[in-house]
Amino acid sequence: MKMDELDRILSSDQMLTPSSDFESRVMKRILVEAASPSIRFPWTLFALSLTVQAFLAGLAARTDIVYRANHLLWKKIDIWITALSDPALQIAALMAVTSIVGTFLLVWGSLRLTGARD
């Protein structure tokens, strides 16, 4: 087979004419799409859960610090700094951040995969 023939065959692919009702079928779907409110990312819920998680993480940290500082927590600020450099606390903080980011990605990914949000 010559290249010319290949070009001719592939260039002259049959041209389909759309069905007579194609346009109306598309518009029907468009109208449905426009009428149904798209599912938005739940920012309010996300912010709320973020606050709750931050509060819990703070509470856990405070408990830990209080324990470590032996009631001197509010008197000596350097105890805070010492406590914050504690690897255990850092791991806890990391886990909290991971769970927050993970939650975000999970919800965002689900919405994208289901086509609920582009």
Place this chain on the structure above:
Amino acid sequence: MDKDQDSTDIRRVLDGDLSAFENIVRRWQGPLINLAFRFCRNRQRAEELAQDAFLQIFRKLPKFRGDAAFSTWMFSLALNLYRSDLRRRALAADSLDGLADLAGGRQPYAEFARRERAELVRRAVAALPERYRDAVIVFYFVEMNLSETARLLGIREGTAKALLYRGRELLRHKLGESDVAPAMFGGVPHEDG
């Protein structure tokens, strides 16, 4: 196709006038269906895919910034949709090896009438590895415009050229004959030996 009409209709749609989208559908339904058909070779499926493409275009219209021509943006969206659909359905399940039976024999095309011959070529294209197949289909769809092919596929022109060259080499190999010259690209390197 009228770019101004597209721009006007896009603006109207974004302003909430959905009837303007009907103009877009009317103008582009043919090209989108035909592009889909080249991937799936099934009329009904092609129309379904084109419908999905229009829906996608409608959803993403607010994101169209006008950097590229509307047609380029629209075809790229449609193309991605068609390609992922094909990937999911694995319609291109025909392996190139399977074509050996069709093309076999001393005079592989002797018994084929012109239509069967064309069908064989199209089946061979459909059976190409994905990236070559896409390049070949789009290249002929845009009437052998290399830069437009590259734009729609989202690749560099040099890459498109290489993919086309390799795709055609594979076709040539599978369709049987070796006296196929790479005439169409002009500058495409030829490695015949």
